Amino acid sequence: MSSWKVVLGIAKTHLISKMKSTVTATLGVTFGIGAYITLVSFMTGLNTMLDDLILNQTPHVHLYNEVAPSQQQPAYLYRDFENAITIVHSVKPKQNQQKIHNALPIISYLKNNPEVKGATPQLRAQIFYLSGAQDLGGNLLGVDIMEEERLSNIQDYIVEGSPRDLKNNVNGVILGAGLVKKMSLQLGNRIQVRSTNGSTIPLKIVGVYQSGIAEIDDVQSYANLSTVQNLLGEAKNYITDINIKLHDLKDAPQFARRLEHQFSVKAVDINEANAQFETGTTIRNMITYSVSVTLLIVAGFGIYNILNMLIYEKMKDIAILKATGFSGTDVLMIFMSQALIIGGLGGILGVLIGFGLSTVIDNIAFETEALPTITTFPINYNPLFYLIGISFAMISTAIAGFLPSQKAKRMDPVTIIRGT
Amino acid sequence: MEKETLLEAKDINKYFRKPVLFHVLKDICLEVQRGEFVAVMGKSGCGKSTLLYILSTMDTDYDGELFFAGEKLTGKSSFELSKVRSANIGFVFQFHYLLSEFTVLENVMLPAKKLGQKTYAEIEAAAMAKLKMLHIDHLAGKKAYRISGGEKQRVAIARALINDPLILMGDEPTGNLDSYNSENVFQIFKQLKEEQGLSLLVVTHDNDFAKRTDRVIYMEDGRILKQTPP
Ligand SMILES: Nc1ncnc2c1ncn2[C@@H]1O[C@H](COP(=O)(O)OP(=O)(O)O)[C@@H](O)[C@H]1O
Ligand SMILES: [Mg+2]
Secondary structure, three states: OOHHHHHHHHHHHHHHHOHHHHHHHHHHHHHHHHHHHHHHHHHHHHHHHHHHHHHHHOOOEEEEOOOOOOOOOHHHHOHHHOOOOOOOOOOOOOOOOOOOOOHHHHHHHHHHOOOEEEEEEEEEEEEEEEEOOEEEEEEEEEEOHHHHHHHOOHHHHEEEOOHHHHHOOOOEEEEEHHHHHHOOOOOOOEEEEEEOOOOEEEEEEEEEEOOOOHHHHOOEEEEEHHHHHHHHOOOOOOOOEEEEEEOOHHHHHHHHHHHHHHHOOEEEEHHHHOHHHHHHHHHHHHHHHHHHHHHHHHHHHHHHHHHHHHHHHOHHHHHHHHHOOOOHHHHHHHHHHHHHHHHHHHHHHHHHHHHHHHHHHHOOEOOEOOEOOOOEOOOOOOHHHHHHHHHHHHHHHHHHHHHHHHHHHHOOHHHHHHOO | OOOOEEEEEEEEEEEEOOOOOEEEEEEEEEEEEOOOEEEEEEOOOOOHHHHHHHHOOOOOOOEEEEEEOOEEOOOOOHHHHHHHHHHHEEEEOOOOOOOOOOEHHHHHHHHHHHHOOOOHHHHHHHHHHHHHHOOOHHHOOOEHHHOOHHHHHHHHHHHHHOOOOOEEEEEOOOOOOOHHHHHHHHHHHHHHHHHHOOEEEEEOOOHHHHHOOOEEEEEEOOEEEEEEOO
């Protein structure tokens, strides 16, 4: 007979004969791991949702022309004043155009760059929506709508109509939800739009856009790039913004600096644009991890207590086993295998319960204006969590079981036997 | 039979330090030959149990030297000593300790399973044979905590014999038995000594029992007072 079988047989008999303690210990692990899985799946699900909210709406790098005074005023360049102190009063921004110089070559350069997933041109125009006697000020964004769909999740926010409807309709517009309400319009209606230079065109409403942020939904609409260029009376190369999506988000800051240098435009990367974003994510992750580690440690202490108790109750058995030829290591193995059986069973049950609770949460309705595509609470079913759960159950029971088992190993049988 | 020393103790001294320093065994020298049946007698508290724990290798906290089959046991690791116990020494405690949640049969089988020299079926058959020899085979399937004190004592004897040890040490192994069963155990011991050359070292208060052994060691206050025959 192999020694393992004997050891496991004794461990099994102990566990079965102390069913109540065994069940208590196992349930302790089960709840710890179950709660860990549920919590971490739910928290990271929420985190991912919130991250995506920002990541998908913000380009990794945003190129535009900044309105700013010249760094080098003409007076500085005048040789005669070289050794004098030059003071220029009332500096104003230099006369500058909104459009990005050489926008089309920049875009084609970006599209050929292997780091870049995509680059879309935008033309941002100040306009008025004409509605009866009322003129509503706002923005009209000329975009390449199919590229926007590919690179951002704009389609998630188009609550009526679709990106393709705009693509197929040269004079179409996807109107902000707030505007639709204010002007009591609906899909298929026409709306007049006037640019700051006075020209007016009619646009057909092919979609409604709702970001959930009232300040945007009340003023902003999307049209085809060429339509907006026509409205402003500008040429095909008149582009005010370029949004870039990279393959790897981490390259954004460095890539932005390089573009600023190369093309002398203002380049803002996603970290500058959302400095609070990273902090928020880090803190949420910290909370998730500290709560889950606490849960697991509590489960570990439960196991430690129960094994300690079990070993105390089994002192006589330990003495007899040792007296009849079992070594200290055999005794250690007997109690360690009890710990690991409790850990394994509790872990597996915990994972199942965690999965069950996650599924329940996943099916609870959760509707919010800000996230039109989300209908239930988000859950992250990452297999890694389940692996961590099981491993932690085993490792923590092993650690919790080791100290009492070590005590059993060292226990002197004569002291126990003499004690009677 | 040719004389061959199996167990030898040289100048064993033992102290208890708590609650006060107490010199419990004083200069104990003794030998047990192969196939010899030795009884130990003495008043309660004179140190018989303490001596037996040392001779059975369970207690290693003593001065002096212990030899078993010519091999020095003093100073060996607890792992090595557990191997010696497993293969060669059978022990019956004064208070017949059994694993209470295990059946009688499992209790008897465990030391053999640990030794691991036979298959499960062989061990089971051997265990049943020992139980039968002690007239308790009908208890095989019962949990150990459900049988009487005298029955427990006989189960403990069966367990001590399961690995066919070279020596059996018993701390009042017949203390709880009626005269019929006590006599049966004595006959079994005698038979094992004669047929298998088993050595026996048995603490007893029963003069009738001691009289019929090969040698009696009398102890008093931690010393060996006399041995008959010397
Ligand atoms: N753990 C101990 N600590 C201190 N003294 C002990 C301990 N165990 C036994 N004794 C003492 O040692 C002496 C011998 O005990 P023991 O060997 O059990 O005697 P016996 O078996 O001959 O009745 C007794 O006086 C007893 O009180
Ligand atoms: Mg005693």
